[in-house]
Amino acid sequence: MKYSVLLSVYHRENPLFLEHSLRSIERQTLPPEEIVLVKDGPLTKELDAVIEKHMNTSSSPYTIVSLEKNQGLGIALNRGIKHCSYEWVARMDTDDIALPDRFEKQFAYLSEHPDTDIVGGWICEFDSNHEICNKERRVPASHEAIVRFAKHRNPLNHMTVVFRKEAVLDAGGYLPMNGFEDYYLWMRMLQKGKRFANIPEVLVKARTGRDMIARRQGWKYAKDELALEKVAYQTGFWSALDRVRNLFTRFLPRLLPVAIVEKLYNLLRKI
Incomplete structure (x- = not known):
């Protein structure tokens, strides 16, 4: 299956974290056909330098979508989706690290379960050293368990999902809901009857820690x-x-x- 990777970056993000994130995407065992990166407002010169470097060296072509000012994650991702060329879109955050076979595992699952509209997985959380994971966020695997879980907590780890583009657009796409754009989208997709799944394995190393909680x-x-x-x-x-x-x-x-x-x-x- 051909797919796009969708990311959004804004000026307060760390250039080194962005470097690690993009590198983890480009080194996948099943590389993407394109990487769509939304610049959510003007960036620092350090962030722009990281992006330019990867545009010049990556085997996966980059599409850069530039917003004149910072609009927030929901609007940025909605703009980015319109530039994704393929049926399947993979989300990734610009401060996390995808395991090398993340996309290979997800598309193997989708090939075996063609009725699935969105599939995520577990994350391993780390503070500063991505080689040392402090804890995991495990989410339910089956659609039925996800529906029950969603009544209380976010049933998907956003940075791990691969979704069918039309399924997201049919639910209205990402809408403004500060801090909860993803959870709100999952709610609407479930109400539309879309099929959900999670692979019960760690797919992404996520940067968290005390600052995230604060x-x-x-x-x-x-x-x-x-x-x-x-x-x-x-x-x-x-x-x-x-x-x-x-x-x-x-x-x-x-x-x-x-x-x-x-x-x-x-x-x-x-x-």
Whole structure:
């Protein structure tokens, strides 16, 4: 199967992390036919230098989509999807590292399960040294288990997914939902009857750590959480009971100290 890889980068990202991410894509055992990279607003000269280097050396051609100003992840990815030439699109984040056979495994699965519209996998989380993984985020494998899981938590690791382009567009694509653009999309795709799956293996090494947890705390992020919960309830994806339960398990923890949330975060990774 031919496929595109879709990424979005903005000016605050680390050039070294971008270098590692792009290198991991280009060195896949099943390389992509194209890499679509959205510049979400003007970048630093260091980030631009990394991109130019890879454009000149990669065997997979790059398509660069430049936005005049920073629009946010949802808008950036929607713009990028329009430039993807193939039926299948693989997502990747610009600070993570794909395992060398990630795409080979995913497209082998899709060949064996042609009714699947989107397939993800597990991630291994690291702080600074990608050779040392602290924990894994495991998500359910079967469609039915994913549907149940999605009532409470994000059922896919966004940076691991490969999706059918038309299936995403049929659900409206990525829509503004600050911090939760991916989760909101999965909800709408499930309501449209799209088929989901996860490969029960680590496919991507994801950069997390204490800074990531801190960014997801505080009143601002809690308000974003409330916005998601409101839409999930209004659209019928969550029941009234789901909304009440998630108020305690998702919204209120956003207001707790980082040290406490870090312990809860580690505990959830074991469930």
